[in-house]
Amino acid sequence: MPTYTLATPVHSDIEIRKSRFIGLALPVPDRDAAMAVLQDLRARHPSATHVCWALLAGGQSGMSDDGEPSGTAGRPILEVLRHHDLDGVLAAVVRYYGGVKLGAGGLVRAYTDAIAAALKDAERVERIAFATLTVDIDYADEPRVRRWLESLAGEGYALIDSHYDAQARLVIRLPATLREGAMATLRDATHGRARFPDSATPDDR
Known part of the structure; x- marks a missing residue:
């Protein structure tokens, strides 16, 4: 079964019950490159409440809830990448908390929606x-x-x-x-x- 990566970085920016969720997905060659992107993302959003992410890159895959309740951020982001048959891709969501708690189910939907929105019109290329x-x-x-x-x-x-x-x-x-x-x-x-x-x-x- 073929796997794909992204031709170019893609973004989304959605608001859910006063919280802002900024989604980003981009092709990366390995975990080191992904960590460098995350470091830059945190530097550009120093006041963000969370920067949650998932990486699909063969044996170097990983994910992080970055302080959100376990399983409500990194795993949903990872599942969206898998649904799109992606590899060699980092997906991250920057959250600015708006004062209204979403609950575990609401968080899962929010992080899923943020990355799904970014990937909606993404151009995929076969990874060879x-x-x-x-x-x-x-x-x-x-x-x-x-x-x-x-x-x-x-x-x-x-x-x-x-x-x-x-x-x-x-x-x-x-x-x-x-x-x-x-x-x-x-x-x-x-x-x-x-x-x-x-x-x-x-x-x-």
Whole structure:
């Protein structure tokens, strides 16, 4: 099942029983980047009562109620992200308390609504795992391999490094799911002369 991230940051600003809820969701590469965004958000809203958040980023996911009753803020925000099949996304809600208590159910709805409103018209982009593929080829085969690479540039293939010794060594970045097929194609194109000295480690775009 594909997962998605956001093309751009999105915002909302809603008022519920005199409390103001400012929603923000944006793409982030990892937890460190998310924490930096939250630090900046707190700096820009020093008088806010709460800054609650949820992060979906693979093994670095997390959430915080930031002083709200347990389970009334971070978890609802996280569930909205999951509902949208998002990953690599931080969602946060800044609350300015307006003097009227909302109760646990009211808080869950408020935090859910703040992020849902921000994501209502958000543009999602599919999140693709990438890998690197190192290939050693004869110099005579290099022009053919480079043309093949150029023809697939629109599909996420890219030459990221090259070395020249007894053979030409090209380091290619490509969608991880297409790596095995690329190896087979390169073997065929070079009549079996292509060699693959390294294994690839997937990373996220």
